[in-house]
Amino acid sequence: MAHFTKATSLHDWMNQRLGVDTLNRVLATEYWIPKNINFLWAMGMILAITFGILLISGIFLLMYYQPNVHLAFDSVNYTIMQEVGYGWLWRHVHGVAASVVFLIIYIHMFTGIYYGSYKKGREMIWISGMLLFVAFSAEAFSGYMLPWGQMSYWAGMVITNLFSLGGLHANGLVEWIRGDYVPAQAFLNRFFMLHVLLIPLAIIGLIALHFGALRIPHVNNQDGEEVDFEVESKKYLAGDTKNSKVIRFMNDFLAKDMMVVGIYLIFFFYLVFYHYDFAMDPVNFDPANGLHTPTHIYPEWYFLWSYEVLRPFSTNVGLIAFAFAQVIFFFLPFLDRSPNAVPASRRGLFQIWFWAMLVDMIVLTAMGKVPPEGSFSVIGHYAALTFFALWIALPFITKFEKKV
Amino acid sequence: MKNSSRRGFMGKAFGAVAGVGAVASLYAMKRSWDPLPSVKAAGFTTLDMSEYKENELVVEKWRGKPIFVLKQSKEMLDTEDKNMSEITGKTTSAMDKKRLLKIGGEYYMVCVGLCTHLGCIPGYRPDKKDFLCACHGGMYDDAGMVTKSPPPRGFDIPPFKIDGMKLVLGESSPEYEKMLADGVTLKV
Ligand code: HEM
């Protein structure tokens, strides 16, 4: 039987029952972080904080939002924006955070790609990260339905129509997802549930998995060096903190992390107070109308690249292209055949691949925003083909990469 | 040995019970997401066909979806023959005659006004007598036949029943069944 002694302090009382010292050691004070990393390694913490901001602002929006097709639009655009004290603040914080979180996710992903942080035991970090990306996408889409404006309605229409699976004409499946022939009350209600409960729960679980996946391999570093965490941490604990290549996560590294977070938050609140409009589509300030399509239906900027991949093709090919774009990043650790987990700058052709992929996705994003006409549609078409060509080329160029 | 085989049996027995329970709950969850009976029952619309004017698109509503009604003029019936479909490579006239509804001696196009690509509402251009979808540039002629991709097919036609000058949407009829059999439209 476990043996309990009379507690000498509150800390001791907790420690006997919950093992707080052990937890603190494993998760914080003896979780080792290499010294040679830069501000790009703070993106993960920024994401965690932004998720917290989304959660808090969301809770306040939830207190006045009405998930009803007749009331939703006014509950947001009138009640929350004009009546509720500081309601506008929660809405702008929530909208800006939802948009900025994707900017940071993309930076975080491309940091991982650049430094090869998805290989050599870090595959689960990458896969859990991609699951987070999918969950955040679903969260953003379901949230976009809630104000029940024109873009909510028509994005809901177009995206759920994807589930008719093109030539398969699975209308039954589409109607099942909507709970109606068109997006209506049942649709709004179930997307509301997904947005405020099921997907956030999944995200919290996935963040725990993502952090868990980091614990054993530890974070990578900017020199692609294989740090021996056993040896380096012993050095540190023995007092030789100067020569050790690692520092404690808490408080040492956290202090650096929070510095970057602080700068980010200044930028974030600058956007919230002075440039929130970039996160609010003007078309969505018209109430949903099933008998009138907006002239251009486009998703939020962070989905544009995958939407553009779909546009140049006929329905079926487009759907396959879209599905490919949605899942292909999951397979990165396995399509990259090279064992080098070093910065792209030292990986020959892969360096070109990296920048080509980044530029291509920016071009796809830009072309997704403009109307699909004339030279735009031609550029979009080639950018889409380039996207696929790059993924097909990846295993080959990495297979023949020199070992560094 | 005896113990572990008993445990194995208990494990399997529990697995069987849990499996049945899991399938049953999945079925219940699936059914909870089905459209409600009230949603399904509200699916009928009656139109008075004598009120429409030639070459003037009217948008009606059926099951929350826009319905395009376009009364054909003599000229429209004739010029249709010149249109080529990008999808089939044939003139659209053969398809057109089958797509139109003949009511009281007049021809009408009655279709679900959603692009068959991804469901935007195309706009009608009375001067050009065609439909243009702003979302991805799909086009249709004045009988609702697709002339430019990405849409894979012409506008879908809702189930209809002709009753004198009245048209009931949502109810099938031999004329509609024939359209389905001829592959003029998919079931909506
Ligand atoms: C959106 C929620 C996410 C949160 C809260 C999050 C959080 C974190 C944190 C705190 C770290 C450690 C610090 C750092 O290296 O930045 C990290 C590392 C990492 N994350 Fe994420 N992440 C998220 C999404 C993603 C996504 C979408 C991917 C890409 C698929 C991803 C891939 C990685 C990788 C590869 C690492 C390891 C970096 C290294 O070892 O150097 N994460 N994440």
Ligand code: FES
């Ligand atoms: S929805 Fe009409 S062309 Fe795509």
